[in-house]
Amino acid sequence: MSQEYISDLIKRLGEPILPYGRLQQSKELLDGECDDYSSKTEDHSNNGNPNLEYSIRVEECADKLELPTERKFLWLIDFDEDKNLRLRMIPEQTPNENRKHKPIVCHSNFTQCGEALQGGECWWCNELETIFVNPFSGRYGAVSVEQWTAVLEFFEFIGYKKVIDSNIIKWEKQN
């Protein structure tokens, strides 16, 4: 892939934003939400399979509306120190006791409330080598079709062969 393509992809992913930067309203960041959990995140920029302990089973993929919460990952796309795009993940159930209203990690724990391009939730099914992705992040999530399409493209670009837009499936079934 050319540098030109990567530049275009970065552009389509949207400007790097601070948490809640895409909401039309400011939002206070609370206790624990800016704590540093970056050492607990895993870099999957080179198609590294997510932690297999959290892999969902084939039979659990059948109903894509109800993927198991306890094995959900949060994902985040931002730039590394060398300004390269990267994809990181962390199991959502990672405890963060400092967050009083919901004592598990959130997307701003990847960045210590710094900038990122996109964020959401995902599940990994190792047997099918399939990743299910949605844009559910109030802090960094996609707000346009162009951004969301670029996110899915980035997952494929770094090597995931089967990327399922679990969000779209949910919408199609509902409609």
Place this chain on the structure above:
Amino acid sequence: MATVNFGIIDDGFPVTQKTQLEFNDIQHLTGIDEWGFETSLRDLNVELISKSIHLKKRINVTGFYNPEFFFNSKKKSWDYISFDWEYKMQQADKEPEDYLLEILKNTQAKIYVFTGWEKRIHISSIIDSGEFKAFRDENRLEMLEKNEDDSVAQMLQSVTELFERGEELSFGEGTILIKPSRFILDSDDFWMLRSLLGSDNIKSILSEEKSSVIDEGTIHLMFEKSKFQFFIDKENSVLSASKNQLVESKFGVLDELTMSEALSIFGIEKLVEAREKGFTTIK
């Protein structure tokens, strides 16, 4: 979390293999037909479980078949205890009043001696005198007859009153009192409210109102004055924290809800979910 801990020591529970009955055990037992003559005990359990479910399980109900099991329990914090008088499996050298006194001395709970009418005179003669009198004077000991119409209601009323006193919580520079309402019950819910509206907004309203109480009225006021927004599609399929093209591409045009409408329709938990995820489906 504000909880009321209610213990029931009574050998009238349907038989199980357990020595301590937890909430789910009791909920299960209330649905079976093996209570025999213990209809009042069953009613007490049904009412407590129902009330607790209504209050998001903020009433902890725990059952014991006899006082020995109660004393062996790791749970030590009790607000109320319902105490049956006689037990089929009690130690030969112990009388019911020995158990009762031990419970009174080792807890801070209010004890209801909940037993059959035929023992009323005998029990009254015991608990109105001697060491028990001081506990009676402190309103920590009361006898209620099984099969009396208002005995269960009286215990429920006490539980409700205790819960509705609310929960004090350190917040900002001072202390606030959270009064249970249909929007929030206690500190756990308050932290969700804070995540939605922000500390400064809450402090500002309390300061304007010269109040330190979070009740239904102040919550309404906070939402009326809030500048945050939520959006909903015409089919009521999705609740979004922003008006954005990705959601509108699937659900059509999003209309703004006032914060008061959003609160009334969805409640705080759902609004927090929409804010955390960006948008959420409405089931």
